[in-house]
Amino acid sequence: MNDAARSQGRIFPVSVIIVVLTIIWYAGAVYLNSGQLIDRYNKRSVQWDITQLAADAWSMKRPVLPAPHQVARELKKTVLDQKITSKRSLIYHAGVTLSSALLGFVLATALGIGLAIGIVYVATLDRSLMPWIIASQTVPILALAPMIIVVLGSVGITGLFPKSVISMYLCFFPVVVGMVKGLRSPEPMLLDQMHTYCASRTQVFFKLRLPSAIPFLFASLKVAIALSVVGAIVAELPTGGQGGLGARLLTGSYYGQTTMIWAALITASVVSATLVSIVALGERTMLRRLDGGQVARA
Amino acid sequence: MSDNASSSDTVVQIDQLSLDFDTVDGPVHALSGIDLAIREGEFVSLIGPSGCGKTTLLRVIADLEKHSSGKILVNGVSPDQARQDRSYGYVFQAPALYPWRTVTKNVVLPLEIMGLTRSQQQARAKKYLDLVNLGGFENKYPWQLSGGMQQRVSIARALSVEPQLLLMDEPFGALDEITRDHLNEQLLELWRKTRKTVVFVTHSIPEAVFLSSRVVVMSPRPGRVMDVIECNLPSERTLDIRETPDFLSLAHRVRQGLKAGHSYDDE
Amino acid sequence: MNIFSSTRISNTSLAGALFIVLGLFGELSSAATWIDTPIGLVGLGCVAGALSVSGLTTKCSSTNRAISLAFVLVALWAAVNLAHTETVMGQVSGGYWCFVIALALAIWATMSRFAAITPTPGVGAFLYQFLVPGLFGVWLIVLWELITVGLGIPRVLLPPPSLVGEAIASSLGVLAADFRQTIIRAVLPGFVMGNLAGFAIALWADRVPFLRRGLLPVGNLVSAIPIVGIAPIMVMWFGFDWQSKAAVVVIMTFFPMLVNTVAGLGGSSAIELDLMRSIGASHWQTFTRVRLPNALPFIFNALKINSALALIGAIVAEFFGTPIVGIGFRISTEAGRMNMEMVWASIALSAVSGSLFYGLLAVVERRATFWHPSFRQLSAKRL
Ligand SMILES: Nc1ncnc2c1ncn2[C@@H]1O[C@H](COP(=O)(O)OP(=O)(O)OP(=O)(O)O)[C@@H](O)[C@H]1O
Ligand SMILES: [Mg+2]
Numbered sequence: 001m002n003d004a005a006r007s008q009g010r011i012f013p014v015s016v017i018i019v020v021l022t023i024i025w026y027a028g029a030v031y032l033n034s035g036q037l038i039d040r041y042n043k044r045s046v047q048w049d050i051t052q053l054a055a056d057a058w059s060m061k062r063p064v065l066p067a068p069h070q071v072a073r074e075l076k077k078t079v080l081d082q083k084i085t086s087k088r089s090l091i092y093h094a095g096v097t098l099s100s101a102l103l104g105f106v107l108a109t110a111l112g113i114g115l116a117i118g119i120v121y122v123a124t125l126d127r128s129l130m131p132w133i134i135a136s137q138t139v140p141i142l143a144l145a146p147m148i149i150v151v152l153g154s155v156g157i158t159g160l161f162p163k164s165v166i167s168m169y170l171c172f173f174p175v176v177v178g179m180v181k182g183l184r185s186p187e188p189m190l191l192d193q194m195h196t197y198c199a200s201r202t203q204v205f206f207k208l209r210l211p212s213a214i215p216f217l218f219a220s221l222k223v224a225i226a227l228s229v230v231g232a233i234v235a236e237l238p239t240g241g242q243g244g245l246g247a248r249l250l251t252g253s254y255y256g257q258t259t260m261i262w263a264a265l266i267t268a269s270v271v272s273a274t275l276v277s278i279v280a281l282g283e284r285t286m287l288r289r290l291d292g293g294q295v296a297r298a
Numbered sequence: 299m300s301d302n303a304s305s306s307d308t309v310v311q312i313d314q315l316s317l318d319f320d321t322v323d324g325p326v327h328a329l330s331g332i333d334l335a336i337r338e339g340e341f342v343s344l345i346g347p348s349g350c351g352k353t354t355l356l357r358v359i360a361d362l363e364k365h366s367s368g369k370i371l372v373n374g375v376s377p378d379q380a381r382q383d384r385s386y387g388y389v390f391q392a393p394a395l396y397p398w399r400t401v402t403k404n405v406v407l408p409l410e411i412m413g414l415t416r417s418q419q420q421a422r423a424k425k426y427l428d429l430v431n432l433g434g435f436e437n438k439y440p441w442q443l444s445g446g447m448q449q450r451v452s453i454a455r456a457l458s459v460e461p462q463l464l465l466m467d468e469p470f471g472a473l474d475e476i477t478r479d480h481l482n483e484q485l486l487e488l489w490r491k492t493r494k495t496v497v498f499v500t501h502s503i504p505e506a507v508f509l510s511s512r513v514v515v516m517s518p519r520p521g522r523v524m525d526v527i528e529c530n531l532p533s534e535r536t537l538d539i540r541e542t543p544d545f546l547s548l549a550h551r552v553r554q555g556l557k558a559g560h561s562y563d564d565e
Numbered sequence: 566m567n568i569f570s571s572t573r574i575s576n577t578s579l580a581g582a583l584f585i586v587l588g589l590f591g592e593l594s595s596a597a598t599w600i601d602t603p604i605g606l607v608g609l610g611c612v613a614g615a616l617s618v619s620g621l622t623t624k625c626s627s628t629n630r631a632i633s634l635a636f637v638l639v640a641l642w643a644a645v646n647l648a649h650t651e652t653v654m655g656q657v658s659g660g661y662w663c664f665v666i667a668l669a670l671a672i673w674a675t676m677s678r679f680a681a682i683t684p685t686p687g688v689g690a691f692l693y694q695f696l697v698p699g700l701f702g703v704w705l706i707v708l709w710e711l712i713t714v715g716l717g718i719p720r721v722l723l724p725p726p727s728l729v730g731e732a733i734a735s736s737l738g739v740l741a742a743d744f745r746q747t748i749i750r751a752v753l754p755g756f757v758m759g760n761l762a763g764f765a766i767a768l769w770a771d772r773v774p775f776l777r778r779g780l781l782p783v784g785n786l787v788s789a790i791p792i793v794g795i796a797p798i799m800v801m802w803f804g805f806d807w808q809s810k811a812a813v814v815v816i817m818t819f820f821p822m823l824v825n826t827v828a829g830l831g832g833s834s835a836i837e838l839d840l841m842r843s844i845g846a847s848h849w850q851t852f853t854r855v856r857l858p859n860a861l862p863f864i865f866n867a868l869k870i871n872s873a874l875a876l877i878g879a880i881v882a883e884f885f886g887t888p889i890v891g892i893g894f895r896i897s898t899e900a901g902r903m904n905m906e907m908v909w910a911s912i913a914l915s916a917v918s919g920s921l922f923y924g925l926l927a928v929v930e931r932r933a934t935f936w937h938p939s940f941r942q943l944s945a946k947r948l
Pocket of ligand 1: 347
């Protein structure tokens, strides 16, 4: 139960894993880039050895896999050395993605909770809705993205909102699933007890079902907020020109700029991980307020 | 209907009550032809082997289960109406406390639902927590209390509605013998002080005889009343009474009733 | 309970009747009246019939339900035909929408009637559980048809399902080739490999606590990464064909499986483990008899999450480069040619495959973890 002690036991293994992954990354860079390099050496009939190969592999202009320090340099160039408002700043692009992700997340939370309440309280919706909500998730969202943007554009809605709709489409699902589970989590005994108190549906909802659902809701929100970033990036692929991390990915892949792709990818992960930890922080405070953190541990 | 409410001091009037559960493999006859009248101020125990329908009968009284045939009146009205009048308090087998509410907040939960003012809620919570000897634990969370204390919070909560009728389904079933004895004494004391009508489900013969003014012996498949035993033990009694010959002969009668139920079953 | 639901249904029927009357008095379209269009009158009549059978009678017998279902089906058929009538198509007015609302209410009333009962188990019950969601799905598709045809929405914006259906029927060969390329060659191998790898690493991590402590936080971090972003990289590494798509699927499915399996294997209670220890069970015996069964719900959870992820991953990867076949390829090229029917046909193909796959997993899950609380009967009380 002691958080400090637990993380103490983690720092060392996590560092080891990260070091191992970095070594694999460097080795992978040599391996994946070697084909091109050896071709080039042979063409120019240069003598080469493994140190030469490694040094070249880690400093190529257009590597198949850039080395970590190259990505770091690219990140420094596009994050630290640029004005935030500049179109070349990754922070600017991250901001574009973040705003549509957040709006999508808020919309998805509202939609997901609304649907869950409907499913839990209305038998007909319980029977009819769930299979279609699941089916909705098997629709390739990337395929829908351009159409959603075109259709919404044709009725005069442009900019942030269409992208958020795509984010919402991806991340309302975990909210519905978690919330339905949560609203149904109270034991039958507690529901019977409410019946003996002659409580109204609204009272049962606010005094029993909603508090019971909070831990489930937060677990889902953590999944949902990570998905909202994915959704925003996917939505930016067809709308390329307007910026965002998705647009950077697409540009990078058009011009074979792998370093650019990796930098965008790492920025996206940082954004996503930050959002998840903010939700996790909210979860911890909320659960502590609910019950001193007791149920959260269970 | 009104001609049936035999006398004004009958709290629960049950006539030829039956209940069948519809299950996937056919109906289960949980209760069959139950006749029972419980008078005001009585302490009635329901005892019988597992699965004989004690809980079901209690749930019918509490309007948690609908009977299939027969008649039942609670306070002279239907169970549904009695529930809406908040004329009973129900104590479940487990404490059924909300982990995110403090002891006081748990006790005032039904009062919130009834719409009492905040000061009334606080006053009642204090009164009934004191009554079950839990003064000083008001701001603890349920999971900071022992099992026995939790069950007493649950009883305080049922009492806080100030019902005339208290329905208790094996409230001490999950507790150890020592705690149980202690709570039995407290419950008896409580009953003497408040003169509530109590319907009490139990598995334990000594518990039933010690607490009750009447013991209803039930038998299974289908659940029905085998015997009703009047216990005229002195009202000022302590646990020591369980060694007296009077007590032992009552316990013997209850045991005989339970056995009779079984032999009937074998035929 | 019963009194409650029957009053609600009566309210539905009342509202439905109101909309039928409004619709009759309202204008059907700018070119036709109700009197000129017998098919519309048939539709209205059937809606009225369904509403009265399912709402105005308090008794809910199986004949009642069957009659109202028949009425609703005929009404749906009539509605589609009405929308396609020359004088109605693309020029509808208020009366048409009143009819659509009344139809929605009739379907709701019928679904409520069917949702309110639990059939006795058997073959009938198995088919029966598809009835309510099936009717709902049919209604969604018909509604889409009624709106697009009724309003005359340009087909480049949103084609009606009937045209999508025609596109599917006329290009079965192309769709089959896409299915083979994307689902059989990319998604399935990737799904199997990714899940197996995640499971294997989870088993390893389970034996080696050091690995578990190091890998789990990293795994949690990686699952927060928008993995679709690796699609262009994989295309660069593994080429345009299915291998790069399978690689994306492997990476997308790996971490959910890893994290869930490790969590599930750690989920056995101390009592269960002590019991196994007390009877001298070996590590392997404890694993197969206690820990794996306890982990199964988690593993199935990962499989279900992954079934949706795998499909999305493969199709997204096809947007970054692909041979001239595949669902993602089809969608992007046909969208470029404004051939929206074909785009929707491909979307339907992917949705149907995904749903079937998910359904299959759900059935296997129910068989394998029938004891889990989430599959036991829920309390019937809806407070
Ligand atoms: N919801 C239900 N559905 C179907 N059968 C039920 C249901 N509840 C109880 N039963 C059946 O009714 C019978 C009586 O059950 P009940 O719970 O009243 O027994 P009990 O006397 O309280 O037993 P115990 O002492 O074990 O608590 C049992 O045979 C039980 O299987
Ligand atoms: Mg019982």
